[in-house]
Amino acid sequence: RKAAFAALRDLPPETKDGSRITLMVNAGLRDDVAALDLTGADGIGLFRTEFQFLVSATLPQRERQQRLYREVMEAAGERPVVFRTVDIGGDKALPYLTVEAHGEENPAMGWRALRLALERDGLMKAQARALLEAAAGRTLNVMFPMVSEAWEFTEARALFEAQREWLAARGKRLPVEIRYGAMLEVPALAEQLDLLLPTCDFLSIGTNDLTQFLFAADRANPKLAERYDWLSVSILRFIARVAGVARAAGVPVGVCGEMGGRPLEAMALIAIGIDRLSITPAAVGPVKAMIRSIDRGEAAEFVADLLARPPRDLRGALTEWATARGI
Ligand code: PEP
Numbered sequence: 001r002k003a004a005f006a007a008l009r010d011l012p013p014e015t016k017d018g019s020r021i022t023l024m025v026n027a028g029l030r031d032d033v034a035a036l037d038l039t040g041a042d043g044i045g046l047f048r049t050e051f052q053f054l055v056s057a058t059l060p061q062r063e064r065q066q067r068l069y070r071e072v073m074e075a076a077g078e079r080p081v082v083f084r085t086v087d088i089g090g091d092k093a094l095p096y097l098t099v100e101a102h103g104e105e106n107p108a109m110g111w112r113a114l115r116l117a118l119e120r121d122g123l124m125k126a127q128a129r130a131l132l133e134a135a136a137g138r139t140l141n142v143m144f145p146m147v148s149e150a151w152e153f154t155e156a157r158a159l160f161e162a163q164r165e166w167l168a169a170r171g172k173r174l175p176v177e178i179r180y181g182a183m184l185e186v187p188a189l190a191e192q193l194d195l196l197l198p199t200c201d202f203l204s205i206g207t208n209d210l211t212q213f214l215f216a217a218d219r220a221n222p223k224l225a226e227r228y229d230w231l232s233v234s235i236l237r238f239i240a241r242v243a244g245v246a247r248a249a250g251v252p253v254g255v256c257g258e259m260g261g262r263p264l265e266a267m268a269l270i271a272i273g274i275d276r277l278s279i280t281p282a283a284v285g286p287v288k289a290m291i292r293s294i295d296r297g298e299a300a301e302f303v304a305d306l307l308a309r310p311p312r313d314l315r316g317a318l319t320e321w322a323t324a325r326g327i
Pocket residue numbers: 046048087185205206207208209210256257258
């Protein structure tokens with residue numbers, strides 16, 4: 001099977017009825033970029049910038065951040081890289097930064113990600129400058145984690161724009177274009193899409209955190225890992241609705257959580273209107289094989305019916321349907 005996946009490397013992730021899915025990889029370290037050539041992926045859909053912070057004993061200086069971002073973009077070449085601003089706190093605690101957050105009873109729901117970055121704006125400004133300067137002459141794709149309300153996205157974007165103007169005033173070379181995205185991983189944001197979408201260039205659904213918050217089930221607790229299935233009515237209906245609203249507004253929407261790296265889950269996502277997936281590199285082969293073996297129209301119809309009248313065992317029904325079609 002490994003050889004079969006390797007043979008798929010240069011074939012497009014396209015369904016039998018001609019729907020081209022954008023298949024990207026998640027990354028966080030300089031060396032992860034090699035996965036692009038190995039897998040033939042379309043780009044990096046989630047670059048977790050906090051990795052550099054997590055592996056450092058002290059706060060990485062702006063120059064070091066900039067060097068990493070430039071190296072990653074250079075190695076990616078023509079393929080896009082979506083940089084996510086730091087998601088620190090929660091399960092990614094930093095001893096030298098988040099002392100104020102220590103002792104939080106619920107760190108995943110605590111002072112983390114954009115909440116922390118907007119308040120500690122020195123950190124965010126340094127990262128904005130590092131990204132803007134690293135992307136000089138290119139397109140910069142940047143997205144913000146844990147956006148809970150539209151105003152947080154507006155503030156984060158304004159912070160980047162202010163840094164861009166600051167650099168422009170000093171005659172620095174700038175990105176030719178900046179595309180700003182929001183991660184949708186806090187359910188509350190789904191009720192503010194009308195406020196968010198007009199100001200946002202793309203949406204990326206983070207199903208790891210989204211599942212944890214939608215089900216109120218700690219993503220790090222093994223006792224709950226099997227209990228709430230990604231192939232559940234609530235998650236699929238939720239994502240289908242968000243994808244529909246974003247599509248109507250003309251805003252591209254993808255999924256960047258681990259859910260998209262499982263073939264059956266990815267099939268369900270594609271069936272409900274997701275056409276961009278960013279997944280772990282090892283999953284590209286299996287997911288691409290699935291994509292090339294499905295008829296999207298047929299899958300869409302089947303999953304829509306399932307979600308309208310859900311059986312008790314949604315996973316079982318999907319598995320049976322896929323197996324019968326040799327998927
Ligand atoms: C997610 O929450 O789904 C996500 C992609 O981000 P992370 O796993 O880094 O929290």
